Amino acid sequence: MEIKEEVKIPQVEYSDRIIGDLKGAQQGPTVIALAGIHGNEPTGIEAIRHVIEKLESKKESFRGRFLGLIGNIEALQKKKRFIDEDMNRIWFTSILDKIRRTPIEELKTAERRETKKLLEIIDPIIFDEENTQPVVFVDLHSFSAESGLFVISTRDEENIELLAQLRVPLIFGIEKALHGTALKYIQNTGNIGFAFETGQHFSENAEDNASAGILCLLVAAGCISASNIEDFTRYYDYLNKQTQSLPHKVEFLYKHIIEPEDNFKMRPGFKNFDKVKKGQWLANDRHGKILAQRDGYVLMPLYQKQGEDGFFIVEESE
Numbered sequence: 001m002e003i004k005e006e007v008k009i010p011q012v013e014y015s016d017r018i019i020g021d022l023k024g025a026q027q028g029p030t031v032i033a034l035a036g037i038h039g040n041e042p043t044g045i046e047a048i049r050h051v052i053e054k055l056e057s058k059k060e061s062f063r064g065r066f067l068g069l070i071g072n073i074e075a076l077q078k079k080k081r082f083i084d085e086d087m088n089r090i091w092f093t094s095i096l097d098k099i100r101r102t103p104i105e106e107l108k109t110a111e112r113r114e115t116k117k118l119l120e121i122i123d124p125i126i127f128d129e130e131n132t133q134p135v136v137f138v139d140l141h142s143f144s145a146e147s148g149l150f151v152i153s154t155r156d157e158e159n160i161e162l163l164a165q166l167r168v169p170l171i172f173g174i175e176k177a178l179h180g181t182a183l184k185y186i187q188n189t190g191n192i193g194f195a196f197e198t199g200q201h202f203s204e205n206a207e208d209n210a211s212a213g214i215l216c217l218l219v220a221a222g223c224i225s226a227s228n229i230e231d232f233t234r235y236y237d238y239l240n241k242q243t244q245s246l247p248h249k250v251e252f253l254y255k256h257i258i259e260p261e262d263n264f265k266m267r268p269g270f271k272n273f274d275k276v277k278k279g280q281w282l283a284n285d286r287h288g289k290i291l292a293q294r295d296g297y298v299l300m301p302l303y304q305k306q307g308e309d310g311f312f313i314v315e316e317s318e
């Protein structure tokens with residue numbers, strides 16, 4: 001299996017944290033899309049840019065605001081998942097509070113400095129008391145496995161109602177296995193937060209999925225009517241086609257944790273939502289064979305060097 005991290009991609013300068021800020025002429029919800037919280041996942045940035053360019057001429061009929069932001073600028077420049085620590089594992093209320101209180105030059109990791117700058121933009125929106133509607137926050141990701149797309153969400157009714165309109169598989173219960181994520185933090189502030197895993201790192205498919213997903217989300221959230229976007233059905237049908245054969249709702253069962261020096265290697269050929277049987281040989285580490293502990297679907301099999309989650313196993317929920 002090719003290690004996508006090492007794929008040569010053109011050097012892009014990421015200097016501006018704000019990709020675009022579309023303010024509609026009419027009142028409505030605020031949707032924030034964050035991309036590149038992991039530095040080896042830049043596809044979401046292009047997708048946000050595409051959507052903003054597409055909607056730029058629709059400001060008159062746009063309701064609310066769509067803000068696109070970049071997460072980990074330094075890691076993006078270096079095309080690495082992170083520099084010092086995973087930026088999507090430090091969003092604990094107390095750690096964020098410490099980051100806000102600490103002068104930037106005293107923050108010890110690149111990711112905490114990046115987070116501080118990001119919070120300076122997000123905080124006034126998230127904590128705006130004049131806004132009575134929840135902010136919708138989507139955190140865009142890609143993964144090292146070959147295909148699939150899905151949304152990681154909490155079970156809150158508001159989330160499910162909104163996300164069901166995208167018809168992308170919903171994964172519940174991951175918060176039991178992943179701590180300190182941006183989505184969980186945003187959800188805890190009383191807003192709507194979820195992660196959208198759009199496809200394989202650097203792939204055109206991941207970018208197209210992200211563009212279509214964001215457009216469908218803006219329609220679902222009520223920012224714009226589908227009839228105001230001439231080719232909306234093209235995006236909608238495309239997204240539908242990608243998810244046709246995938247389960248609608250799945251529940252987290254199991255995660256393989258990678259520890260330092262494990263030398264974890266996923267066996268080649270696993271894709272998202274491949275069915276696995278308990279006892280099936282999935283990966284190796286320096287202690288030997290790693291077998292599936294449960295029946296289910298495999299999710300996010302790891303085919304890159306950085307990361308502590310080897311794979312997940314999920315099962316279909318009602």
Ligand SMILES: [Zn+2]
Binds near residue numbers: 038140
């Ligand atoms: Zn990611």
